[in-house]
Amino acid sequence: MKQRNDWEAALRVIEKIENAGYEAVIVGGAVRDYLLQRKINDVDVATSALPNEVKKIFSHTIDVGIEHGTVVVLDEGSPIEVTTYRTEGTYTDYRRPDEVTFVRDLPKDLERRDFTINAMAFTKDGNIVDLYGGKEDLKNGIIRAVGDPNARFREDALRMLRAVRFAAQLGFTIEEKTMKAIQEDSDLIEFIARERIRMELSKIWVADYVFLGIEALVESNLASYLPGNFAKHLESWRHFRTKKPEVGWAYLCLLNRSDMEDLFEFYRYSNKEKSFAKKVIHAYDRLLERWDEYDYFSNDLNTLETAYDFAHWLGKKVPFSKEHIGKVKEHLPIQSMDDFALNGNLLIQWSGKRGGPWVKEALNKALHAVLTGQVKNDEEQLKEWFYNEFVNER
Numbered sequence: 001m002k003q004r005n006d007w008e009a010a011l012r013v014i015e016k017i018e019n020a021g022y023e024a025v026i027v028g029g030a031v032r033d034y035l036l037q038r039k040i041n042d043v044d045v046a047t048s049a050l051p052n053e054v055k056k057i058f059s060h061t062i063d064v065g066i067e068h069g070t071v072v073v074l075d076e077g078s079p080i081e082v083t084t085y086r087t088e089g090t091y092t093d094y095r096r097p098d099e100v101t102f103v104r105d106l107p108k109d110l111e112r113r114d115f116t117i118n119a120m121a122f123t124k125d126g127n128i129v130d131l132y133g134g135k136e137d138l139k140n141g142i143i144r145a146v147g148d149p150n151a152r153f154r155e156d157a158l159r160m161l162r163a164v165r166f167a168a169q170l171g172f173t174i175e176e177k178t179m180k181a182i183q184e185d186s187d188l189i190e191f192i193a194r195e196r197i198r199m200e201l202s203k204i205w206v207a208d209y210v211f212l213g214i215e216a217l218v219e220s221n222l223a224s225y226l227p228g229n230f231a232k233h234l235e236s237w238r239h240f241r242t243k244k245p246e247v248g249w250a251y252l253c254l255l256n257r258s259d260m261e262d263l264f265e266f267y268r269y270s271n272k273e274k275s276f277a278k279k280v281i282h283a284y285d286r287l288l289e290r291w292d293e294y295d296y297f298s299n300d301l302n303t304l305e306t307a308y309d310f311a312h313w314l315g316k317k318v319p320f321s322k323e324h325i326g327k328v329k330e331h332l333p334i335q336s337m338d339d340f341a342l343n344g345n346l347l348i349q350w351s352g353k354r355g356g357p358w359v360k361e362a363l364n365k366a367l368h369a370v371l372t373g374q375v376k377n378d379e380e381q382l383k384e385w386f387y388n389e390f391v392n393e394r
Helices: 004-019 029-036 051-057 106-110 134-140 149-155 158-170 176-191 194-205 210-219 245-255 257-266 271-289 293-298 301-313 322-330 344-351 357-371 379-391
Strands: 024-027 044-047 061-065 070-073 080-084 086-088 100-102 120-122 128-130
Touching: 004 024, 004 029, 004 044, 004 051, 004 080, 024 029, 024 106, 029 120, 029 134, 051 061, 051 070, 051 080, 086 106, 106 120, 128 134, 149 158, 149 176, 158 176, 158 194, 158 210, 176 210, 194 210, 194 245, 245 257, 245 271, 245 301, 257 271, 271 293, 271 301, 293 322, 293 357, 301 322, 344 357, 344 379, 357 379
Parallel strands: 044 080
Antiparallel strands: 024 044, 024 120, 061 070, 070 080, 086 100, 120 128
16 A cells, blocks of 8 residues: 555554544545555545644644634644535535534534545544445446535536546446536536646546546546547547556547647646647657658657557557667667767868758758668768768758
8 A cells, every 4th residue: 555654654644633532534535445445646634623733633733724723733743734624605616515514413514524534534543434335336437526526526516527437547448427416517617717627637648447447537528628529539548557657648649630729728737748738749740751760860768768658459460579779779870969070060060161951951861861770970971971962062
């Protein structure tokens, strides 16, 4: 289990809160992942203690969302978020409650949560508080909203996309009534900030069951409100698999070339992601024509391997293995322009002429000659090549 230290730190936090006369439990995704024996990323604690009462128990805390009941406790080594049990008011923006009310009752806190698999609590003694059948849904691979699904999604419309994301991460099926509610309220996704949508999709790209996630995105009708033509390109996602979010964003661009700029804007691509997408798509196009030495030289290994993956996912036949790419790059005569023994100043010196477009032309031809083994990457041999091959040809 990843971050076992966090789990142990959370249990120590709970013990101190209980010793002070309050109740405290581990809640949310950490409990779900604990039961699934999956890697645990965040361990959150919920408590009957009010924020100021929590701060009195511990020496070192940070107010990160105290108006919503959350403080970070630093006393036990790992930072642990501790949030007071609460109920929530209306959600006029379909994202955040207009008000929260602190309560002393764990069941009241659990009933406001999104899905049954996320609405369980773990006590210090190892007992699971499961009021909504979360363990049974985990066993059966089902994503089910807590209570009335329409109410849950109208409180926080991002939960609809979270359901899709959990389908992609866990390989689960979205329960029928929950799916129907998402279909009915799918237009509410337009109220959600694009950065939050982007965050959920980034998690889908690196999930274990991406195709199931994209399939759920289409079935839920959320895809109708998100650029990417997911329904049209559904089959193109069947074999997609990566652990790098930027690969997912680049692949989305490959499938939607004519809308690339719109994707950049809507999903808030970083400059690095834009550059990567363009480079990989160019390398993919060149792969279909067949890479030459310059393609191997001018692209880094990650770009080339990603372009190779694109071809594989789209069912294109490539006459070599992915491992072959690294071997070819490794055996290139030079690995970067810093290794190149020729530059424009040398060409001008050798020719006795002023600079101009001919310099770039000569450098390109010389680089090609070196990469293809026509001439060694040696200044004297390049000088000889320049007089015999370049100057004589002009």
